[in-house]
Amino acid sequence: MEIFDMREFDGHELIVFGHDAATGLRAIIAIHSTARGAAAGGCRMWPYATTAEAVCDVLRLSRGMSYKNALAGVPFGGGKAVIIGEARKAKTPELFEAFGRFVDSLGGRYVTAEDVGTTMADMVSVARVTRYVAGLGRAPGAAGGDPGPKTALGVHLGIKAAVRFRLGRPDLKDLTVAIQGVGGVGYHLCALLAAEGAQLRVADVRPAAVQRVCEEFRARAVPVEDLLAEDVDVLAPCALGAVLNAQSIPRLRARIIAGAANNQLAQGQDGQSLQAAGILYAPDYVINAGGIISVSREYHGGATEGQVIADIQGIPARLTQIFERARRENRTTNAVADQMARELLARHRHKLVA
Numbered sequence: 312m313e314i315f316d317m318r319e320f321d322g323h324e325l326i327v328f329g330h331d332a333a334t335g336l337r338a339i340i341a342i343h344s345t346a347r348g349a350a351a352g353g354c355r356m357w358p359y360a361t362t363a364e365a366v367c368d369v370l371r372l373s374r375g376m377s378y379k380n381a382l383a384g385v386p387f388g389g390g391k392a393v394i395i396g397e398a399r400k401a402k403t404p405e406l407f408e409a410f411g412r413f414v415d416s417l418g419g420r421y422v423t424a425e426d427v428g429t430t431m432a433d434m435v436s437v438a439r440v441t442r443y444v445a446g447l448g449r450a451p452g453a454a455g456g457d458p459g460p461k462t463a464l465g466v467h468l469g470i471k472a473a474v475r476f477r478l479g480r481p482d483l484k485d486l487t488v489a490i491q492g493v494g495g496v497g498y499h500l501c502a503l504l505a506a507e508g509a510q511l512r513v514a515d516v517r518p519a520a521v522q523r524v525c526e527e528f529r530a531r532a533v534p535v536e537d538l539l540a541e542d543v544d545v546l547a548p549c550a551l552g553a554v555l556n557a558q559s560i561p562r563l564r565a566r567i568i569a570g571a572a573n574n575q576l577a578q579g580q581d582g583q584s585l586q587a588a589g590i591l592y593a594p595d596y597v598i599n600a601g602g603i604i605s606v607s608r609e610y611h612g613g614a615t616e617g618q619v620i621a622d623i624q625g626i627p628a629r630l631t632q633i634f635e636r637a638r639r640e641n642r643t644t645n646a647v648a649d650q651m652a653r654e655l656l657a658r659h660r661h662k663l664v665a
Contacts, residue, residue: 312363319370324350325420326366329413334406336394338413339365340421341373343389346659349419350390351606352376353426353446353458354410354433358397369393371552371574376603378652379596381659382629383622385607390421398428407436415441424458424606427551430495431457445610454619455609458602461619462571463499465601465626469593470504470545470569472627476634477567477591478544484508487543489533489565491515492550493524496571496602500549501528514538515550545569548595553577555592560584569593582643593630594648600626 314320325342342350352373359365369391377389394410396402407429414423414437424446425434437444449455470488474480488504489512490497501511501524511530514537515521524530533541539559546565548554552574555563560581568575568590575595576582585592601623608614608622633651637644 312366314366317367317370319367319374321370321374323370323373325417326370327413327417329410329416331406331409331413334403334409335396335401336406336409336413337396338392338394338410339369340392340413340417341369341390342417342421343370343373344377344656345388345420346656347380347388348386349388349422349443350376351380351385351387351422351424351445351603351610352389352391353424353602354392354394354429354437355426356394356396356398356402356428359393359395362395365393365395368552375573375596377656378649379600379603380607381652381655382597382648383600383604384625385603386611387422387603387607391426392421392423394428402433404436407433408440411437411440411444414443417443419443422606422610424602445606447609449609452616453609454605454614454616456605457495458605459495460499461605461623462496462599462602463503464620465604465623466496466500466547466549466569466571466598467503468624468627469598469630470547470567472630473567473569473591473593473634474545476631482507485510486545487512487541488545488547489513489538489541489543490530490547490549491535491538491554491570492548492572493520494549496599497547497549498524500547500571501530505529512538512541512543539563541565548572548575552595555581555585557581557584560588563588563590565590567591567593569598570595571599573599576645579645579649582645586643591634592644594633594645596652597630597633597648598626
């Protein structure tokens with residue numbers, strides 16, 4: 312595996328492999344950039360088929376965090392961690408303590424939190440052995456805690472901005488929204504959308520999760536393999552990445568794609584296919600920044616819940632700026648967002664050199 316030659320490598324500063332024989336920990340931490348501060352990004356636990364697959368994922372996720380943190384204006388660089396394993400079978404407090412020691416060995420260069428397959432309880436185990444962790448419990452009214460609901464809030468506000476821009480609608484009443492994945496973020500997004508009168512169609516590999524949102528929010532269940540092709544106003548991918556690709560894009564019938572999943576585009580050129588199909592794409596690392604905004608406020612201390620929400624309310628304006636610039640320059644929204652993020656990172660690197 313030639314990591315330096317991988318397309319996903321993209322100038323990463325550091326890639327570290329960690330193993331603990333006693334707990335079975337197999338983990339990778341990727342640090343894309345520390346130009347804006349310590350590299351921050353969650354820890355994903357997933358049963359990757361190969362080490363190469365895990366490396367590819369952590370590199371894509373890490374770069375996405377650099378871009379996300381830059382555009383969100385938080386004082387963090389970009390990093391990510393993955394643990395190779397089946398979360399439902401391999402999780403133990405001891406494994407996450409071993410992961411915490413792995414994080415601690417980097418001396419604060421990387422700050423972790425929860426992600427797909429990990430929870431706030433797992434981060435409590437991590438916090439027993441390192442202080443370089445966020446997404447923990449919090450006092451009433453203080454910033455922090457589970458970042459999932461904050462990610463959902465940002466996506467909800469971003470969907471409203473996309474609807475205003477693409478459909479000219481001031482609200483979501485009676486609009487149809489298809490949500491792929493109704494777990495830690497998708498569930499909370501369903502609640503917010505349903506409260507505004509949106510009609511929900513949902514899919515998840517876990518039947519119990521689908522049943523829950525159908526009962527609570529009058530959503531309609533759709534088979535997982537059919538959800539992307541639903542004729543809806545908005546498609547919100549909230550599961551894993553690379554769902555927008557050469558095979559799926561020709562099947563899409565949504566007018567807007569705006570969801571919480573990271574790395575929704577399998578490749579950068581897939582944004583061109585969406586544009587050609589007349590579909591407005593909300594760049595994922597812009598719309599889903601609510602969680603890292605909460606994590607940043609918690610980690611750096613002294614902030615309130617109200618300040619976190621105020622910061623998240625800046626997401627719609629950033630998205631609208633990207634939408635307008637993409638239309639003005641006849642470019643894809645993902646290309647515009649990438650350029651804006653790279654310019655911000657370059658500016659901070661220049662300051663460090665100077």
